[in-house]
Amino acid sequence: MRRFKFVRNPEASELGNNVEEFLDWLGGPTCLLLEGADPSRTRALVTLLHGNEPSGTIALYRWLRSGRTPAINIVCIVASVGAAQESPRFSHRMLPRARDLNRCFRPPFEDAQGELAEEILEILRVHSPEAVVDMHNTSGSGPAFGVCTHMDSQHDALVSLFTQRLIVSNLGLGALMELSEESCPTVTVEVGGRLDDEAHELAYEGLCRYFEAETVLSPEVTDWGLELLCDPIRLELRENVTLTYAEEPCDNYDITLRPDIEHHNFGGVTSDTVLGWARLPERQLFSAQDAGGRCAVTSLVRVAEGKIFPAQALKLFMITNNAAIAHSDCLFYAVLDDGSTICA
Structure with missing residues (x-):
């Protein structure tokens, strides 16, 4: 059973007057398809895998309301909308008795969360993005960092759009970023604490760079030096x-x-x-x-x-x-x- 709804090039006027109304407009897991100036290439943003991590959704809503145009096609996957809608908004990591969605990207895909993860993987397979950014908030207050499974110039460049810290780890937890070597460069970006205005702003600024830059896989995109933390x-x-x-x-x-x-x-x-x-x-x-x-x-x-x-x-x-x-x-x-x- 398909869980995602698909919306192509949504109008800014239909998204609601704030991020809470945007959540209600989404209504459930949603894939937004945004046509770019160059429609021959695609990037993907995945966010709200955890319903209590709002920065990615806030940044996406702000960008969509701005009326800007991405450099290339963008596939935006907003996943745990139901958990985020639970009162108080953006306070539930997942619904009661549900598994952590970001631990479900390896088979078997037997329960509802596994099936949702499998559908996310299918969306990414169909659209063949050149890069995937999975945006999160940290569970406590703290600085931003990126995570990937192996270090190379493309992963470095992706993380550098958002932060100067990169953790290289392959713990095998079933996270989305662990599929990087099997598909395309995929990174997790933790933009900071879920209640921190600085995290929301960093998410938006990084999202603008990711959506609007001609290239995001070149190490020349930024000249920041990355602090590396391994294993x-x-x-x-x-x-x-x-x-x-x-x-x-x-x-x-x-x-x-x-x-x-x-x-x-x-x-x-x-x-x-x-x-x-x-x-x-x-x-x-x-x-x-x-x-x-x-x-x-x-x-x-x-x-x-x-x-x-x-x-x-x-x-x-x-x-x-x-x-x-x-x-x-x-x-x-x-x-x-x-x-x-x-x-x-």
Whole structure:
């Protein structure tokens, strides 16, 4: 059953007076087909895979209302509209009991989210874009960065339209960007925190460059130097471990993290930085694997006298202060403080 509706060259006047009305106009998963000055080539934008990440939708709405014309054809895929429409708007990552859509881009495509992911893949296959940008917000407040599965000049150029930081990772989670090597250059762009005006503005400015530049796969598009972070490790919670965020340890929880922990996003932390408190040893609370599949928990964190510290000087990113996301996804990603890979 087809879930997407398709709209070609929508009129600015029909999109609503604000992004909430735009959501209602979309009504559900929608593919917008925008004709460019050069119709012989196509790029794709995918956004709102997570319903609580509004910057891509806000940027797309703003661009469509401006009446501008893209340099080439653009396929815009707006996915989790139903989750975004739940009250309060843009607060639900996915609908209750639904899988994370950005973990569904590998078979089997058996449930509703898998079928939606499969339809997105089919849309991209039919239109054969020269590049795909998948736009997200970070779960906590923090600076923007891009993610790709391997490093080359085309992926560098795509990310450089939006940000100066690039994470190179191939964790095999079922994310859309993992299809890059099988199809066309595909990157994830995390424009910053979902509630940050700076993230909305960065998303719009980058989207304008992506839609309107004659070429986006040449490293000469920008002269920014990219900060590279390679093969990060995810720190995850073990099953049935309880977590909260507070200024002091909470007796009813296995782990209490500092509520301002997200301030360490892309900053260096030392082995003396207090991240929070724990009631059990680190191996009983956390799981982590390095690129070779070895347990890397003790390379990331240590518990001493009830406090959680980094095990060594690290750079942390994608830190969340949302317990639900920490349970369903991870607490944070980490590399060594110089940006290199951690080995257990």
